[in-house]
Amino acid sequence: MAARSSSASAEKRRAILDAAVRVFAERGFNHCRVSDIADEAGVAYGLVYHYFKSKDGILDEVFLERWGLMLEVIQNAHDDASLSPREKLTKVATFIVESYGRQPEVMQVVIVEVTRQANTFGRRHWAKIQEGHAGIARIVASAQARGELRPDISPHVAGIVFYGGIEQLLTAWIFDLMPSEPQDRRDAVEALIETIIGGLGPQS
Amino acid sequence: MAARSSSASAEKRRAILDAAVRVFAERGFNHCRVSDIADEAGVAYGLVYHYFKSKDGILDEVFLERWGLMLEVIQNAHDDASLSPREKLTKVATFIVESYGRQPEVMQVVIVEVTRQANTFGRRHWAKIQEGHAGIARIVASAQARGELRPDISPHVAGIVFYGGIEQLLTAWIFDLMPSEPQDRRDAVEALIETIIGGLGPQS
Amino acid sequence: MAARSSSASAEKRRAILDAAVRVFAERGFNHCRVSDIADEAGVAYGLVYHYFKSKDGILDEVFLERWGLMLEVIQNAHDDASLSPREKLTKVATFIVESYGRQPEVMQVVIVEVTRQANTFGRRHWAKIQEGHAGIARIVASAQARGELRPDISPHVAGIVFYGGIEQLLTAWIFDLMPSEPQDRRDAVEALIETIIGGLGPQS
Amino acid sequence: MAARSSSASAEKRRAILDAAVRVFAERGFNHCRVSDIADEAGVAYGLVYHYFKSKDGILDEVFLERWGLMLEVIQNAHDDASLSPREKLTKVATFIVESYGRQPEVMQVVIVEVTRQANTFGRRHWAKIQEGHAGIARIVASAQARGELRPDISPHVAGIVFYGGIEQLLTAWIFDLMPSEPQDRRDAVEALIETIIGGLGPQS
DNA sequence: AATGAATGAGAATTCATTCAT
DNA sequence: TATGAATGAATTCTCATTCAT
Numbered sequence: 001m002a003a004r005s006s007s008a009s010a011e012k013r014r015a016i017l018d019a020a021v022r023v024f025a026e027r028g029f030n031h032c033r034v035s036d037i038a039d040e041a042g043v044a045y046g047l048v049y050h051y052f053k054s055k056d057g058i059l060d061e062v063f064l065e066r067w068g069l070m071l072e073v074i075q076n077a078h079d080d081a082s083l084s085p086r087e088k089l090t091k092v093a094t095f096i097v098e099s100y101g102r103q104p105e106v107m108q109v110v111i112v113e114v115t116r117q118a119n120t121f122g123r124r125h126w127a128k129i130q131e132g133h134a135g136i137a138r139i140v141a142s143a144q145a146r147g148e149l150r151p152d153i154s155p156h157v158a159g160i161v162f163y164g165g166i167e168q169l170l171t172a173w174i175f176d177l178m179p180s181e182p183q184d185r186r187d188a189v190e191a192l193i194e195t196i197i198g199g200l201g202p203q204s
Numbered sequence: 205m206a207a208r209s210s211s212a213s214a215e216k217r218r219a220i221l222d223a224a225v226r227v228f229a230e231r232g233f234n235h236c237r238v239s240d241i242a243d244e245a246g247v248a249y250g251l252v253y254h255y256f257k258s259k260d261g262i263l264d265e266v267f268l269e270r271w272g273l274m275l276e277v278i279q280n281a282h283d284d285a286s287l288s289p290r291e292k293l294t295k296v297a298t299f300i301v302e303s304y305g306r307q308p309e310v311m312q313v314v315i316v317e318v319t320r321q322a323n324t325f326g327r328r329h330w331a332k333i334q335e336g337h338a339g340i341a342r343i344v345a346s347a348q349a350r351g352e353l354r355p356d357i358s359p360h361v362a363g364i365v366f367y368g369g370i371e372q373l374l375t376a377w378i379f380d381l382m383p384s385e386p387q388d389r390r391d392a393v394e395a396l397i398e399t400i401i402g403g404l405g406p407q408s
Numbered sequence: 409m410a411a412r413s414s415s416a417s418a419e420k421r422r423a424i425l426d427a428a429v430r431v432f433a434e435r436g437f438n439h440c441r442v443s444d445i446a447d448e449a450g451v452a453y454g455l456v457y458h459y460f461k462s463k464d465g466i467l468d469e470v471f472l473e474r475w476g477l478m479l480e481v482i483q484n485a486h487d488d489a490s491l492s493p494r495e496k497l498t499k500v501a502t503f504i505v506e507s508y509g510r511q512p513e514v515m516q517v518v519i520v521e522v523t524r525q526a527n528t529f530g531r532r533h534w535a536k537i538q539e540g541h542a543g544i545a546r547i548v549a550s551a552q553a554r555g556e557l558r559p560d561i562s563p564h565v566a567g568i569v570f571y572g573g574i575e576q577l578l579t580a581w582i583f584d585l586m587p588s589e590p591q592d593r594r595d596a597v598e599a600l601i602e603t604i605i606g607g608l609g610p611q612s
Numbered sequence: 613m614a615a616r617s618s619s620a621s622a623e624k625r626r627a628i629l630d631a632a633v634r635v636f637a638e639r640g641f642n643h644c645r646v647s648d649i650a651d652e653a654g655v656a657y658g659l660v661y662h663y664f665k666s667k668d669g670i671l672d673e674v675f676l677e678r679w680g681l682m683l684e685v686i687q688n689a690h691d692d693a694s695l696s697p698r699e700k701l702t703k704v705a706t707f708i709v710e711s712y713g714r715q716p717e718v719m720q721v722v723i724v725e726v727t728r729q730a731n732t733f734g735r736r737h738w739a740k741i742q743e744g745h746a747g748i749a750r751i752v753a754s755a756q757a758r759g760e761l762r763p764d765i766s767p768h769v770a771g772i773v774f775y776g777g778i779e780q781l782l783t784a785w786i787f788d789l790m791p792s793e794p795q796d797r798r799d800a801v802e803a804l805i806e807t808i809i810g811g812l813g814p815q816s
Numbered sequence: 817a818a819t820g821a822a823t824g825a826g827a828a829t830t831c832a833t834t835c836a837t
Numbered sequence: 838t839a840t841g842a843a844t845g846a847a848t849t850c851t852c853a854t855t856c857a858t
Contacts, residue, residue, distance in 0.1 A: 044823040046824060046852080157399070164365075165368045197404050199404075199405070251839055436729070452820065520728065548812065557812045562799070569803075583741075647827085
């Protein structure tokens with residue numbers, strides 16, 4: 001009984017969070033009202049404030065939850081000695097792209113509403129965002145150290161370019177500038193990796 | 205006299221525009237007030253509305269002015285038959301990065317406040333943004349057609365990855381995640397181009 | 409068993425009432441939440457509404473309980489033929505001042521939150537408040553009738569001045585404008601009575 | 613022209629202030645809305661915030677303006693060597709009581725909404741309130757020093773009792789517990805002074 | 817009796833935009 | 838052109854009260 005009631009509560013909280021993601025994605029964080037979230041979740045206005053400190057707080061939670069998963073994937077890829085650098089980067093890119101495939105709205109919110117507005121948001125999540133860059137840079141750097149990638153390119157810049165490429169792909173999908181069927185997404189990851197690892201230059 | 209007064213007007217208009225850029229960059233478009241712009245420009249509140257239709261209108265103008273320059277550079281690079289693909293992409297990347305070097309706030313506004321919030325802004329500038337992607341994709345595609353770049357990678361995706369890489373570099377600088385001295389910027393462009401054209405893979 | 413449980417209930421009710429007094433005194437009636445009371449009492453939110461009709465109702469009860477005691481003291485002083493007017497007024501003043509000494513928070517709530525906001529509260533307790541004034545006025549009036557106090561001063565005004573003096577003393581203590589050690593309080597009552605009965609004028 | 617427009621502005625500001633006094637007096641500070649003030653003043657909602665920082669800020673200004681006048685009167689009475697202590701206290705009491713006679717709502721707001729809720733208001737005006745007490749105490753103390761008042765009563769307590777008496781008179785009028793025609797007010801001041809200076813005790 | 821989730825009416829404040837001068 | 842007062846819609850957050858368990 002207690003379990004039931006506790007899970008019922010958790011369900012409402014989750015419903016609000018999910019509704020917020022949909023509403024943020026649809027209208028943008030700045031152009032939606034808290035009442036939109038409540039309506040979308042089918043709960044009373046005040047309940048939003050029962051579970052969350054503020055509108056900002058909801059966005060924070062959406063971001064942190066998802067970004068945390070990504071950081072784990074990056075860390076795991078880095079740690080897995082059985083993978084080649086290409087496989088590691090593929091793993092990271094695939095995770096992000098498939099996250100988008102499964103829940104495009106969540107990724108839209110994470111990328112468009114949070115990471116892209118990080119300064120407006122009082123730089124609240126910079127440390128976390130930076131961790132992402134740094135994790136990818138580490139993958140590159142240790143591959144360079146092992147001679148698996150060319151050593152003359154700054155791993156920092158390489159990491160940023162790689163992550164920027166993924167983010168821009170998502171942006172293009174979000175803004176409907178490119179088809180994003182499952183196969184399109186797989187192809188895009190393939191092309192991204194091929195570009196980053198192999199280069200666009202004519203192959204000898 | 206008329207000319208004097210007209211140029212004096214033009215100066216005020218420009219002062220407001222410049223002030224808006226600083227304020228947008230500092231506080232973010234959504235977190236600043238029109239009065240902040242007027243204060244920063246040292247003009248009366250109402251004068252902002254004499255020269256501009258609305259707050260959005262000011263942002264539009266900042267964006268269109270700068271984005272137009274970039275589109276020109278992309279177009280020129282594309283048209284210049286004397287340049288190799290690498291040189292063309294270098295030209296584009298350098299223009300954007302040096303724009304940031306000269307006027308970091310303008311670029312910050314263009315990227316953080318406009319392109320990254322394109323959906324929030326009712327997709328007002330999508331066509332223009334897309335032109336940028338498309339222009340880069342055209343450079344890649346024609347180089348592929350001429351056998352100067354490998355043909356098996358989608359020029360669309362390549363263009364997006366390239367542009368995403370640049371944008372993420374700017375973001376990193378904007379957010380102070382990387383040093384951005386002139387030499388740092390040149391090195392970053394070099395590394396970006398080398399990554400995109402040559403690839404990170406071990407060079408034979 | 410029933411008795412036990414009933415007295416346990418009574419204890420909780422009392423705990424809530426006492427907690428409310430502390431919270432009202434600390435933050436002011438208008439600036440505290442019902443949840444603050446529950447927290448302070450260490451009971452569940454809803455229980456407050458099990459025992460009390462409303463937040464206002466709690467304040468009413470605090471006030472009526474204490475004000476009733478004061479009215480009794482005034483009545484008893486009035487009725488006790490063995491007391492001189494000075495003794496009667498001393499009794500009243502001492503009761504109020506010692507009430508403050510024992511439970512400063514209760515008196516603070518009664519005075520600051522109720523009597524001083526009587527009009528804001530829809531004049532809910534005016535009749536009771538007036539009874540206090542009237543009771544004191546009666547003491548003065550009957551002493552005048554008996555020739556124990558000079559007859560040329562309106563007993564109404566005298567009563568108001570007397571009560572106002574006490575209340576202002578309490579206010580000064582509440583706001584920490586004066587020391588309020590037990591001896592300070594006794595001295596203050598003494599000075600008050602001496603002022604009211606003997607007058608500040610040079611004594612012949 | 614400038615003067616006209618400037619005084620027109622000042623008039624609106626004043627109109628808001630006056631309206632606020634009426635509304636605060638009528639409904640109590642905590643039970644009125646900012647829109648009530650705007651409506652009463654016949655101005656747009658937003659204009660209230662053009663001229664005042666906040667609802668609290670309006671109350672502050674009402675209080676400080678009037679309280680400042682009273683402090684001046686107390687100071688002047690204290691400084692005027694030609695007045696007897698009785699005359700000095702009469703001057704103070706008369707000023708306060710006549711202030712009430714002329715603008716009962718202002719005095720109601722000052723006393724009921726500010727001084728009586730000083731702790732709720734974050735003790736914002738304590739220093740000023742205390743100055744009032746202190747000023748009266750100074751009048752008493754210097755008269756004692758000159759042998760014009762008996763020396764054995766704490767001037768501090770005497771000042772508090774005197775001020776408390778006045779305040780309670782005003783409270784009684786505000787709450788309609790006593791008639792407050794001009795003659796009633798003069799009589800009340802007379803009785804107050806006679807009580808405080810001469811004492812209620814039978815006169816020899 | 818006891819719990820705390822759920823409700824929703826308020827209310828303060830902000831700020832883009834308009835307008836009279 | 839230039840000014841800044843005036844407007845009022847929009848929106849977040851609060852919190853007393855109710856209710857299901």
